[in-house]
Amino acid sequence: MVAAMNASTGKVKQPTVALSLQQVRKTYGAFVALHALDLDVQAGEFLAVLGPSGSGKSTVLSMIAGLGQPDSGHIMIDGSDTTTLPTHKRGVGVVFQNYALFPHMSVFQNIAFPLERRGVPKTDIRQKVEDVCHRIGLAHAMMRRPEELSGGQRQRVALARCLVYAPSIILMDEPLAALDKRMRNQLQNEIRQLHRDLGTTIIYVTHDQHEALTMADRICLMNNGKIEQLATPGHLYAAPETVFAAEFLGDSNIFECREVYEEDNILQAKALNGRLELQGPLRTFVESVEAFLVRPEKITLSALGDDRGSVNSVRGCVRDVIFCGPITRFVIDLEMYDLIVDQVSSAEETRFSVGDVVVAHWKSADCIALTSGQKQ
Ligand SMILES: Nc1ncnc2c1ncn2[C@@H]1O[C@H](COP(=O)(O)OP(=O)(O)O)[C@@H](O)[C@H]1O
Ligand SMILES: [Mg+2]
Structure with missing residues (x-):
């Protein structure tokens, strides 16, 4: 309180x-x-x-x-x-x-x-x-x-x-x-x-x-x-702090990361074997960051060719589209990783269907650094 x-x-x-x-x-x-x-x-x-x-x-x-x-x-x-x-x-x-x-x-x-x-x-x-x-x-x-x-x-x-x-x-x-x-x-x-x-x-x-x-x-x-x-x-x-907290509450996309460093109060790292460049807000446990979280509803999908820059952005293929009422869930195949993306359902037909190649991207503010384990 x-x-x-x-x-x-x-x-x-x-x-x-x-x-x-x-x-x-x-x-x-x-x-x-x-x-x-x-x-x-x-x-x-x-x-x-x-x-x-x-x-x-x-x-x-x-x-x-x-x-x-x-x-x-x-x-x-x-x-x-x-x-x-x-x-x-x-x-x-x-x-x-x-x-x-x-x-x-x-x-x-x-x-x-x-x-x-x-x-x-x-x-x-x-x-x-x-x-x-x-x-x-x-x-x-x-x-x-x-x-x-x-x-x-x-x-x-x-x-x-x-x-x-x-x-x-x-x-x-x-x-x-x-x-x-x-x-x-x-x-x-x-x-x-x-x-x-x-x-x-x-x-x-x-x-x-x-x-x-x-x-x-x-x-x-x-x-x-x-x-x-x-x-x-x-x-x-x-703003969960650990992988456990991020996974226990809500749905999550969690990227294990490496080469974490801080520049101008921003955390930067690489994930998916270097294919994905991540940027997110600095956290107090900067020394022990091991993964990044992006919630499914924070991700936007764009058609291939829309220039989104390379940070917090990754290309993949739509593997599944699941209508859940208020939201529609997209599963995006990133090779070795299935990204889940939730978008508000609209009356019009969804913009993307199974087999489409898309770009998934999100804001730095929504890319949350996590530590792996418990503080002793
Ligand atoms: N009387 C008991 N004797 C032995 N082990 C117990 C006893 N009560 C709880 N435990 C163990 O302690 C752990 C925590 O139990 P508990 O507090 O009941 O968990 P939760 O309520 O979160 O499910 C569990 O691994 C449980 O098996
Ligand atoms: Mg109990």
């Missing part, structure tokens, strides 16, 4: 850190699941923890929730060290993929349970449970048992059971992964709306890049128990 300006005082309000992981390391036997992780989450932020299966997402969440102990490091919540505190003393709520509801209890009783455990008076419990049920569309189902609910409704109960005691941080581990697409989209919207209404800090684990891109303020991209990159969705898509 960015620092917000207070309209009446004109002072810049600094964001406060709700959660800080400091050098948190976790092993299972000889296997290192988390490598000394540092992560700050701002109060009110919606952070998505994204990564492939086995990258350590659930381990991060379980460390924050207190469902497991780190080997070393500290977990600070609202400025206090909670590393050794049990879950119910951390002020966090957790929602899992498998709803973990009590099957023999009604919706009302399930949601009331955490309040009873915290010793909240009975009359207050009724009020709070009814309020939260109204808020998330369960008012008509309060007396039903979990087995009488749809998957989407069960997940709403799990969410309500967490919202009802107003935790300062809500942790969600792939909460919608078991639902069908329509229900998933609906609950994604509802969770975003809840986040806007309540302003609670949310840490949301998912392996679904689309979910992370559309829901989060920032994405923490995990790979092999380390943070690969932490950035806003827009930045992560437009």
Whole structure:
């Protein structure tokens, strides 16, 4: 979250850190699941923890929730060290993929349970449970048992059971992964709306890049128990730092390159056995650039003979044309490399067809240098 300006005082309000992981390391036997992780989450932020299966997402969440102990490091919540505190003393709520509801209890009783455990008076419990049920569309189902609910409704109960005691941080581990697409989209919207209404800090684990891109303020991209990159969705898509990040989010054309050098704040390199000259913006990790990324929608196709200069420009043969609705995808054979190019579909017939020889070209600003691996 960015620092917000207070309209009446004109002072810049600094964001406060709700959660800080400091050098948190976790092993299972000889296997290192988390490598000394540092992560700050701002109060009110919606952070998505994204990564492939086995990258350590659930381990991060379980460390924050207190469902497991780190080997070393500290977990600070609202400025206090909670590393050794049990879950119910951390002020966090957790929602899992498998709803973990009590099957023999009604919706009302399930949601009331955490309040009873915290010793909240009975009359207050009724009020709070009814309020939260109204808020998330369960008012008509309060007396039903979990087995009488749809998957989407069960997940709403799990969410309500967490919202009802107003935790300062809500942790969600792939909460919608078991639902069908329509229900998933609906609950994604509802969770975003809840986040806007309540302003609670949310840490949301998912392996679904689309979910992370559309829901989060920032994405923490995990790979092999380390943070690969932490950035806003827009930045992560437009300026990934590593080959892994570029490939994990969105479609990509990645050129391994050599002879990288910098001149006048521009990076230059050669790729495709010297046939392609690349130029792109300078990056901080200039010493370790090993590839360049060009997103498919940043590439333009021209007829052979249009003079495009030789930089960021390559000749190839159209191998396939795929109509995908709003865009049309062209696959261009560059000998040893298939370039993908997305163009906005138009009502007229596409300009190029299979077998045409074309020139593919792009702007330097859209040619993004990458490093190959993880920073240690
Ligand atoms: N209790 C455990 N015992 C042994 N290995 C585990 C245990 N929990 C997780 N792991 C391993 O740690 C790695 C990270 O797991 P996890 O955090 O669950 O990944 P993710 O949620 O990203 O899929 C995986 O390789 C997993 O097999
Ligand atoms: Mg997991």
